[in-house]
Amino acid sequence: MKISVKFVRKVSYAVLAFIGLFFCSFSSASLAFRVSADEMEVLKQSLFVNASANTNVNANDMADVNAATYKATNASLSNSGNVADCGNCKVKRAFKPRLRSCRGIGNINTSRKVVALTFDDGPHKKYTDEILMILKLYEIRGTFFLVGQNVAEYPCIVKALYANGHVVGNHSYSHNYLNTQTADEIAVALTKTNNLIKKTIGVYPALFRPPYGSCSSDSVRIVKKLKLKTIMWSVDYPLERLTAPEDIANEVIGQVKPGAIILLHDGGGNRESVIAALPIIIKALKSEGYEFLTVPELLSVGAYLNENNDKKEKGEEQ
Numbered sequence: 001m002k003i004s005v006k007f008v009r010k011v012s013y014a015v016l017a018f019i020g021l022f023f024c025s026f027s028s029a030s031l032a033f034r035v036s037a038d039e040m041e042v043l044k045q046s047l048f049v050n051a052s053a054n055t056n057v058n059a060n061d062m063a064d065v066n067a068a069t070y071k072a073t074n075a076s077l078s079n080s081g082n083v084a085d086c087g088n089c090k091v092k093r094a095f096k097p098r099l100r101s102c103r104g105i106g107n108i109n110t111s112r113k114v115v116a117l118t119f120d121d122g123p124h125k126k127y128t129d130e131i132l133m134i135l136k137l138y139e140i141r142g143t144f145f146l147v148g149q150n151v152a153e154y155p156c157i158v159k160a161l162y163a164n165g166h167v168v169g170n171h172s173y174s175h176n177y178l179n180t181q182t183a184d185e186i187a188v189a190l191t192k193t194n195n196l197i198k199k200t201i202g203v204y205p206a207l208f209r210p211p212y213g214s215c216s217s218d219s220v221r222i223v224k225k226l227k228l229k230t231i232m233w234s235v236d237y238p239l240e241r242l243t244a245p246e247d248i249a250n251e252v253i254g255q256v257k258p259g260a261i262i263l264l265h266d267g268g269g270n271r272e273s274v275i276a277a278l279p280i281i282i283k284a285l286k287s288e289g290y291e292f293l294t295v296p297e298l299l300s301v302g303a304y305l306n307e308n309n310d311k312k313e314k315g316e317e318q
């Protein structure tokens with residue numbers, strides 16, 4: 001089998017990055033398309049050689065994350081002006097969310113045939129595993145907006161995503177509607193998730209996708225304060241109406257234009273048909289000449305927050 005230099009470099013990096021950790025044990029995924037047993041073995045080895053066997057973030061790590069979140073949230077809110085007198089922020093201000101449609105970036109204007117695949121609501125022990133293998137097969141990198149509580153449960157999958165060149169973004173901690181939450185609840189949800197991802201892969205995500213695409217004036221202010229960039233989408237699929245993989249694929253393919261950001265899911269419910277639709281979507285768009293980019297590549301922005309900015313921020317808090 002031909003092994004490219006790029007492939008060897010990627011695997012080496014992954015091994016170095018996670019040396020000292022145990023290997024993750026993944027159940028064998030049954031893909032909704034044909035992959036030979038040999039191909040499957042090669043894919044699994046290349047994808048998960050780097051992943052750790054820690055099935056959960058341990059109690060000490062979680063305590064660190066909570067402490068950092070609490071501190072950052074206090075700083076964020078007390079600097080915001082709206083809750084200046086909240087002391088240690090146990091006092092919540094009156095709950096009056098103002099609804100506001102999210103103004104994130106859903107696509108770019110371009111004539112180049114480029115698109116970005118995004119996956120929300122993971123990591124999921126089965127679906128993310130399967131998507132990783134599909135993307136590996138087609139040599140595509142995607143952007144995954146992760147739910148913090150799932151990151152805590154499946155850190156090894158997050159490590160596998162990152163080590164394989166996919167981009168990891170923030171999708172809140174518990175996937176609640178932001179326009180039903182108070183300012184400090186939103187700040188905790190976003191900061192805790194970013195801290196958890198930093199603890200897991202060593203970097204803070206710079207991209208954020210609001211659950212359900214819901215925003216409020218508070219959420220917009222906090223997202224800005226945390227220096228996160230809101231990423232929406234221009235292509236999706238109505239899962240309540242479409243259940244057959246072919247129908248989902250046709251819906252997505254029909255909506256795609258150059259510069260599109262495509263919303264798909266690897267968690268949050270039964271995603272079997274979405275997973276089965278993915279190879280159909282990829283093959284069709286490739287045959288039309290489309291190139292697949294990560295969201296940061298599409299937008300020419302950084303995937304992760306600048307460490308220098310982060311240190312400066314920490315200094316300012318004290």
Ligand SMILES: [Zn+2]
Nearest residue numbers: 120121211212
């Ligand atoms: Zn979601």
